[in-house]
Amino acid sequence: MARLNENFLKLQAGYLFPEIGRRVTAFAASNPAARIIRMGIGDVTEPLPPAVIEAMHAAIDELAKRETFRGYGPEQGYEFLRAAIAQHDYRDHGVEVAADEVFVSDGSKCDCGSLLDILGNDNRIAITDPVYPVYVDTNVMAGNTGTVASNGQFAGLVYLPMTAANGFSPPLPAEPVDVIYLCSPNNPTGTVLDRTALTRWVEYAQANRSLILFDAAYEAFISDASLPRSIYEIPGARKVAIEMRSFSKTAGFTGVRCAFTVVPKELEATTRGGEVRPLQPLWLRRHTTKFNGVSYPVQRGAAAIYTPAGREQVRGLVRFYMENARVLRDGLAAAGLTAYGGVHAPYVWVRTPAGASSWEFFDTLLKQCHVVCTPGSGFGAAGEGYIRLTASPGELSRRLPLP
Numbered sequence: 001m002a003r004l005n006e007n008f009l010k011l012q013a014g015y016l017f018p019e020i021g022r023r024v025t026a027f028a029a030s031n032p033a034a035r036i037i038r039m040g041i042g043d044v045t046e047p048l049p050p051a052v053i054e055a056m057h058a059a060i061d062e063l064a065k066r067e068t069f070r071g072y073g074p075e076q077g078y079e080f081l082r083a084a085i086a087q088h089d090y091r092d093h094g095v096e097v098a099a100d101e102v103f104v105s106d107g108s109k110c111d112c113g114s115l116l117d118i119l120g121n122d123n124r125i126a127i128t129d130p131v132y133p134v135y136v137d138t139n140v141m142a143g144n145t146g147t148v149a150s151n152g153q154f155a156g157l158v159y160l161p162m163t164a165a166n167g168f169s170p171p172l173p174a175e176p177v178d179v180i181y182l183c184s185p186n187n188p189t190g191t192v193l194d195r196t197a198l199t200r201w202v203e204y205a206q207a208n209r210s211l212i213l214f215d216a217a218y219e220a221f222i223s224d225a226s227l228p229r230s231i232y233e234i235p236g237a238r239k240v241a242i243e244m245r246s247f248s249k250t251a252g253f254t255g256v257r258c259a260f261t262v263v264p265k266e267l268e269a270t271t272r273g274g275e276v277r278p279l280q281p282l283w284l285r286r287h288t289t290k291f292n293g294v295s296y297p298v299q300r301g302a303a304a305i306y307t308p309a310g311r312e313q314v315r316g317l318v319r320f321y322m323e324n325a326r327v328l329r330d331g332l333a334a335a336g337l338t339a340y341g342g343v344h345a346p347y348v349w350v351r352t353p354a355g356a357s358s359w360e361f362f363d364t365l366l367k368q369c370h371v372v373c374t375p376g377s378g379f380g381a382a383g384e385g386y387i388r389l390t391a392s393p394g395e396l397s398r399r400l401p402l403p
Contacts, residue, residue, distance in 0.1 A: 016378035049313035055304035059297035077104025108244040113138035123178035130379030183215040190341015205240035220250040325391035346391040
């Protein structure tokens with residue numbers, strides 16, 4: 001009989017969002033007249049930008065003709081998209097990234113799990129708490145943890161608590177670690193690492209020869225020019241960091257699927273025997289072996305984001321969702337609730353009323369207000385006593401005019 005991967009058995013009963021879906025489905029079935037406002041999963045509600053639609057239509061027309069038809073494309077992504085990313089997202093901002101350091105994928109969620117394929121299973125891994133659940137669960141699946149404790153924390157991981165007391169800026173580990181997951185703007189707290197904090201992390205990684213996996217999926221929502229959008233804005237970061245970005249929230253690609261990861265050529269890691277080897281060739285091999293690339297029409301649509309029209313249309317979408325966030329924050333303040341985030345990210349992190357657990361407040365909002373949130377405890381032990389609201393709920397979005 002085939003043997004299963006027993007690491008999956010360490011996972012808790014269900015991934016956070018399916019459990020939310022189960023509870024919402026049960027409530028909706030029992031209350032068919034309820035008008036449910038979904039502020040849980042951070043999906044988008046607005047159509048794709050016109051520039052994207054036009055480019056995708058043109059690409060489909062190309063596929064309809066023998067002389068312009070395309071089959072398999074380069075697994076790393078077409079040069080026209082990789083070059084646009086390197087130029088507009090990095091070099092235009094004084095950050096040196098080459099096109100062949102950009103790897104196009106179908107989502108940063110996929111990449112953050114897939115990167116474990118090129119890393120050993122004996123690394124000491126640091127995770128912020130609260131944290132995007134995928135960072136933890138993929139490490140559990142890969143065998144990088146022990147069993148789970150009653151507070152939801154897994155043995156073998158180093159947890160870095162982010163609290164109101166430390167401004168939701170994770171503290172440096174008290175012990176040396178090999179791999180560090182950072183997300184800024186942060187999911188779920190909606191807060192941002194400033195330049196000083198991010199510099200401390202890069203310096204720590206340099207001193208300890210650590211690797212930072214930097215999730216910048218929400219960088220387009222940063223409105224303060226003094227805040228870093230890329231970890232590569234920090235001197236020395238190219239030697240210690242891999243950066244992931246996504247078109248999902250910025251350009252509405254949640255259902256279209258397109259993202260990218262930057263792996264600098266000078267980034268290195270060691271073998272068990274102490275031999276230093278570059279990481280990029282390993283990621284290239286993994287990417288080309290296990291992935292056949294994002295479809296041509298989708299990549300043409302992604303490239304259109306970097307045209308003058310596309311960039312302005314994306315800025316309009318960002319303004320739209322951030323206006324939603326402002327409405328949420330104002331409403332929460334009027335209700336006497338304490339909220340964080342929602343200024344440079346599409347998430348608002350809300351303290352629950354005194355005495356209410358995250359799931360209790362989730363059920364209260366669902367049953368009494370017909371509002372779906374995400375319980376903070378689903379993001380880690382330090383998330384208990386909070387909920388997360390997204391700035392792209394369908395009902396709220398339809399009430400606000402697009403700028």
